[in-house]
Amino acid sequence: MKLYTYFRSSAAFRVRIALNLKGMPFEPVPVHLLRDGGQHRAAAFQAHNAQQLIPVLEHHGHDLTQSLAIIEYLDEIRPEPRLLPADPFGRARVRSLALAIACEIHPLNNLRVLRYLTDTLELSEEQKNRWYRHWVETGLAAVERRLAGEPETGRFTHGDGPTLADCCLVPQVFNAERYQCDLSAVPTIMRVHAQCMALQAFQDAAPAAQPDAE
Amino acid sequence: MKLYTYFRSSAAFRVRIALNLKGMPFEPVPVHLLRDGGQHRAAAFQAHNAQQLIPVLEHHGHDLTQSLAIIEYLDEIRPEPRLLPADPFGRARVRSLALAIACEIHPLNNLRVLRYLTDTLELSEEQKNRWYRHWVETGLAAVERRLAGEPETGRFTHGDGPTLADCCLVPQVFNAERYQCDLSAVPTIMRVHAQCMALQAFQDAAPAAQPDAE
Numbered sequence: 001m002k003l004y005t006y007f008r009s010s011a012a013f014r015v016r017i018a019l020n021l022k023g024m025p026f027e028p029v030p031v032h033l034l035r036d037g038g039q040h041r042a043a044a045f046q047a048h049n050a051q052q053l054i055p056v057l058e059h060h061g062h063d064l065t066q067s068l069a070i071i072e073y074l075d076e077i078r079p080e081p082r083l084l085p086a087d088p089f090g091r092a093r094v095r096s097l098a099l100a101i102a103c104e105i106h107p108l109n110n111l112r113v114l115r116y117l118t119d120t121l122e123l124s125e126e127q128k129n130r131w132y133r134h135w136v137e138t139g140l141a142a143v144e145r146r147l148a149g150e151p152e153t154g155r156f157t158h159g160d161g162p163t164l165a166d167c168c169l170v171p172q173v174f175n176a177e178r179y180q181c182d183l184s185a186v187p188t189i190m191r192v193h194a195q196c197m198a199l200q201a202f203q204d205a206a207p208a209a210q211p212d213a214e
Numbered sequence: 215m216k217l218y219t220y221f222r223s224s225a226a227f228r229v230r231i232a233l234n235l236k237g238m239p240f241e242p243v244p245v246h247l248l249r250d251g252g253q254h255r256a257a258a259f260q261a262h263n264a265q266q267l268i269p270v271l272e273h274h275g276h277d278l279t280q281s282l283a284i285i286e287y288l289d290e291i292r293p294e295p296r297l298l299p300a301d302p303f304g305r306a307r308v309r310s311l312a313l314a315i316a317c318e319i320h321p322l323n324n325l326r327v328l329r330y331l332t333d334t335l336e337l338s339e340e341q342k343n344r345w346y347r348h349w350v351e352t353g354l355a356a357v358e359r360r361l362a363g364e365p366e367t368g369r370f371t372h373g374d375g376p377t378l379a380d381c382c383l384v385p386q387v388f389n390a391e392r393y394q395c396d397l398s399a400v401p402t403i404m405r406v407h408a409q410c411m412a413l414q415a416f417q418d419a420a421p422a423a424q425p426d427a428e
Contacts, residue, residue, distance in 0.1 A: 052356070089278075092286070103280070107318060120348075145264035
């Protein structure tokens, strides 16, 4: 199985964590989002993903796209260890936490959006950075309220083992740290983050551990 | 079961479609996003959703959030008619199409983001509308390339019955039309949209059919 990846892409980071947690070996195919005018825009890559987005998982001749759909797929074909709980309410909770990051925070801060802000709207670097931090801090504060207030939170976001929600949370915290967001207001998130980063599967998935890291 | 909803919220629209397709009756609880400084920001609603977002589905004492997580939940507790195919590849495809809308288009154009553009960044109405149309047109063009090119596309986005992907596609087309986006470049999407809107379940979920419609 091949994973089209970019070391700094947090969507690819999510899938790398899931593959490592499942113990599924994969061949990383680096796609550099900045080089050659963006290798994800090249025809060779578009054949794998018409959306021109990272990551893509190639498996049995299929090109799977969208990190959350890929992780659900992995959980279906390799059920252990579970990345979604067995009960429908638990599954809904884990998915809603994953989506709270994947839909409410990350899309506002990816590369093409930041480029639109600076190139098309001609905003300053400072305005762009404020935008970035605003959505991260607002979004993580909402996740923190849930994690701190809901009894299902355990050592991880849901119970005592990592789930799909942790696969999304950790890359988002990496991004937040990179942009110097204020994380002092989200202690539960940081506790869970530390718990995750004690695991080899998360360490091996981190940007700096990738073959294409700079 | 209660659905906290706003007639114009496309995330709530997705869930209304799914509930109607499943034939599950629900009590709509209108939450007006513009009145009273935003009723979703009131303490009474925050008790249901710490993220202060619509929709919330209240079921058996649980508050379920995030439209895609809610629809997956409904598909688990009431499997017929299926909103996700049976095979893992098909499920991954449907989810990836749903996420292509829910993660790549919609988050950039919701109310709080548009407000940030005009209030915080002090952009003009024209710049805001260009931003809106840019992300809708770019995002739908990518979905169109997939629908037009992939053999799994049928009368609906996946095969000949509506799925989770159609629950996301139709509200996005409604938004696109409201903002006068150019939809001439996405004929497959418009064909599927028309197919969906021929069904009562989609008609009854539409903004204008809601009790809180203005």
